[in-house]
Amino acid sequence: MSETCSTIMPALRYRDAPAAIDWLCQVLGFERHAVYPGPDNTIGHAELTLGGGMIMLGSYKDDAYGRGFKSPAEVGGFETRSAYVIVADADAVYAKAKAAGGTIVREIQNTGYGSREFTVKDLEGHSWSVGTYNPWAAQG
Secondary structure (H helix, E strand, O other): OOOOOOOOOOEEEEOOHHHHHHHHHHHHOOEEEEEEEOOOOOEEEEEEEEOOEEEEEEEOOOOOOHHHOOOHHHHOOOOOOOEEEEOOOHHHHHHHHHHOOOEEEEEEEEOOOOOEEEEEEOOOOOEEEEEOOOOOOOOO
């Protein structure tokens, strides 16, 4: 996988951001790049990396910007975004996700475009598609 830094970074809000960081790192393989704590066991801002990609996240905040975000749990499980995570061994990550309490919404499968992948909802209901398909790799 290319180690080129991505110029697009999904950003998420969590009610329990410290637990979300732990889950994302332990289950999906993210690494803590930067974590800035906030008051009362909240996260002001965090950056998690995986290969050449990065996501940013923080705790929900009751301010003008923060009130624009809802957890999937607050809106009937619906989402307006999804993220795809490239991994070398989708079966291993699938096993970790199931063991860590993730809700599998699309079972692990082989696709017609050469990927082995599945989709899991994390502990707060955010969807993560995980697979071996790498759009940066030469297609042929």
